[in-house]
Amino acid sequence: MSSFLVVFCNNTLKDKEKMHLIHQFLEEYDIQSAEDIQDALKDLLGGTIKEMMEAEMDDHLGYEKSERSDSDDYRNGYKRKRVNSRYGSMEIEVPQDRKSTFEPQVVKKRQKDISDIDQKIISMYAKGMTTRQISETIEDIYGFETSEGFISDVTDKILPQIEDWQNRPLDEVYPILYIDAIHYSVRDNGVIRKLAAYVILGINAEGKKEVLTISIGENESSKYWLSVLNELKNRGVKDILIICADGLTGIKEAIAAAFPKPEYQRCIVHQVRNTLRYVPDKDRKAFATDLKTIYQAADEKKALAALDRVTEKWTPKYPNSMKRWKDNWDSISPIFKFSATVRKVIYTTNAIESLNSTYRKLNRQRSVFPSDTALLKALYLATFEATKKWTATIRNWAQVYGELSIMYEGRLPE
Numbered sequence: 001m002s003s004f005l006v007v008f009c010n011n012t013l014k015d016k017e018k019m020h021l022i023h024q025f026l027e028e029y030d031i032q033s034a035e036d037i038q039d040a041l042k043d044l045l046g047g048t049i050k051e052m053m054e055a056e057m058d059d060h061l062g063y064e065k066s067e068r069s070d071s072d073d074y075r076n077g078y079k080r081k082r083v084n085s086r087y088g089s090m091e092i093e094v095p096q097d098r099k100s101t102f103e104p105q106v107v108k109k110r111q112k113d114i115s116d117i118d119q120k121i122i123s124m125y126a127k128g129m130t131t132r133q134i135s136e137t138i139e140d141i142y143g144f145e146t147s148e149g150f151i152s153d154v155t156d157k158i159l160p161q162i163e164d165w166q167n168r169p170l171d172e173v174y175p176i177l178y179i180d181a182i183h184y185s186v187r188d189n190g191v192i193r194k195l196a197a198y199v200i201l202g203i204n205a206e207g208k209k210e211v212l213t214i215s216i217g218e219n220e221s222s223k224y225w226l227s228v229l230n231e232l233k234n235r236g237v238k239d240i241l242i243i244c245a246d247g248l249t250g251i252k253e254a255i256a257a258a259f260p261k262p263e264y265q266r267c268i269v270h271q272v273r274n275t276l277r278y279v280p281d282k283d284r285k286a287f288a289t290d291l292k293t294i295y296q297a298a299d300e301k302k303a304l305a306a307l308d309r310v311t312e313k314w315t316p317k318y319p320n321s322m323k324r325w326k327d328n329w330d331s332i333s334p335i336f337k338f339s340a341t342v343r344k345v346i347y348t349t350n351a352i353e354s355l356n357s358t359y360r361k362l363n364r365q366r367s368v369f370p371s372d373t374a375l376l377k378a379l380y381l382a383t384f385e386a387t388k389k390w391t392a393t394i395r396n397w398a399q400v401y402g403e404l405s406i407m408y409e410g411r412l413p414e
Contacts, residue, residue, distance in 0.1 A: 046092045053104050057095040060102050073099045084113045121154045126381030130366050131155075155377050162380045170212060170235045173412060175404055176203040176345065177212075178267075178352045179245040182359045184375055185368045192368055196220070197359065197379055198228065198248075201352045203345070205413050207397030209390050211355070212237075214379050216372050222250030222257075229258035241408050244346055246270040247328065261411070266331040268295050268347035275321055287314060287321075294325070295347065300336040341396050342403050358386040 031037055054065065063069040078093040094104060103109065124134045131148040178201045186195045198215045215228050225248065240262045245251050247266065255264055272291050279287050290310045297303035307329075311322040325332065335343055362378050369375040394400065405412045 046090055049092050049107060050095075053095050053107070056104050057097065057102060061097065073097055073101065081107070083107060083111070121151055122158065122381065125151075125155050125378060126385045127361075127365075131370075133365075152374075155381075158377060158380065159373075162376060165380065166213060167235065170232065170237050171202075171204050172236060172238045173240070174202040174204055174212075174237065175241045175401070175412065177201070177240050177243045177262075179243065179248065179251065180267075180352050180356060181246070181248065182356060182363075184363060186372050186375055187368055187370050188372075195372060195375065197375065199352070199355065199359070199383075200228070200232070201355065203394060205401070207393035207401065209387070209394075211383050211387060214376070214383065216376060216379075220249035220251075222253040225251050225254030226257055229254055233258060239411055241404055241411060242334075242346060252331065263334045264331050265334050265346060266328050268332070268335065269353075271295075271324065271328070271332060274324060279318060279321065283317070287318075290314070295332075295335065297336065300333050303333070303336055337407070339403060342400050345394055345396075345400055355383070355386055358382050 031040065057075065058064045061069070061071060061073060061075070063071070065075065074097065076096045076098045079096050080091050081094050082089060082091050084090075092107065094107070095102065121134055121138070124137065129137070131151040134151050135148055179198065180201075181196045181198050183194050183196050185192050187193075195216055198217060200212045200215075202210045202212050204210055212232060213228070217224055240259050242263045242265055243255055243259075244265045244267050247270075252264055255262055272288065272295075275291060276284055276287060290313065293306040294303050294310060297306050307322070307325055311325070314321055335346055338346065359379065359382060362382060366378075369378070401412070
């Protein structure tokens with residue numbers, strides 16, 4: 001490899017050696033600008049690749065270029081080939097042999113890209129960029145064009161990974177499961193439809209967060225949710241202690257059919273948000289403070305008393321604001337059997353809220369997804385990026401696990 005190129009690839013050189021080589025580099029290529037550096041690096045890279053392929057040819061033929069041989073196969077000049085590199089588009093010289101049996105490995109025969117561009121494209125896609133935005137960015141940075149079709153083909157390479165991820169085995173028991181939905185606009189045969197992405201997030205027995213699945217659907221129903229929950233069963237889930245969800249149509253009936261034992265807990269955060277949705281700013285803070293007296297009550301009896309007080313206070317001004325609390329009380333009230341520590345884990349939905357903020361960025365980047373496959377790819381990649389740092393256990397998990405073990409005796413691993 002060229003000694004100049006080593007400077008840019010090797011971090012182990014001593015500072016003096018680096019400076020000496022850099023001075024040589026500047027003098028030899030008459031560097032005056034950043035573009036000159038880019039051109040020089042392309043030249044060095046091209047020369048280095050050629051040297052490496054020459055060594056491969058020596059190995060293929062069994063003798064070096066300067067040696068004589070009786071072999072009926074020999075060198076047969078060079079073929080110029082254009083490739084895309086991290087320094088831009090460039091031409092390289094590929095050694096040829098008479099029999100055309102040489103298969104270079106440094107840059108393979110049909111390889112047109114040596115820039116690791118695939119990973120960069122996938123990374124940009126994960127951040128919610130559209131195929132057009134990625135194509136324009138690649139051209140701005142690297143100086144070569146990539147069609148939107150090419151970008152889509154590259155991201156399609158992750159589809160088998162998504163399938164493997166969606167079918168991976170799961171734990172037998174999850175103490176807590178959260179189910180949430182985010183809506184996206186998707187184009188289907190020229191018609192734009194609203195589709196929901198349903199995310200199921202689990203807290204496993206070790207107290208760690210885990211996205212179990214992402215499902216894209218159009219209509220919520222007990223039949224739909226039964227198929228989603230049965231998929232979890234087919235992947236190894238045998239029991240769930242608490243399922244926390246908003247009022248998704250048919251979810252309660254589906255849970256009862258698929259997993260008869262779980263506690264169905266209405267999501268408190270969504271319950272509060274729905275209550276305050278049409279309350280103007282001037283009353284929102286005071287109303288929210290009053291709602292806390294309900295879901296932070298010491299027990300269900302005190303919570304019901306608080307519910308009556310809040311309803312009496314705010315119903316004259318906002319007639320239907322508290323109706324859902326009374327209607328949904330059977331799925332709100334399970335929380336009152338738990339200690340404050342366990343309650344906090346259940347109704348503090350930081351885990352799924354932080355995930356949702358990542359998903360909402362996709363909506364800000366794209367107003368419409370070209371297909372449900374494109375949406376699934378973006379969601380999977382966004383999930384992968386968001387969950388990279390999920391290594392810590394839930395706060396006070398030992399205490400939470402201990403309480404759940406007593407309350408749901410015999411259902412958690414020892």
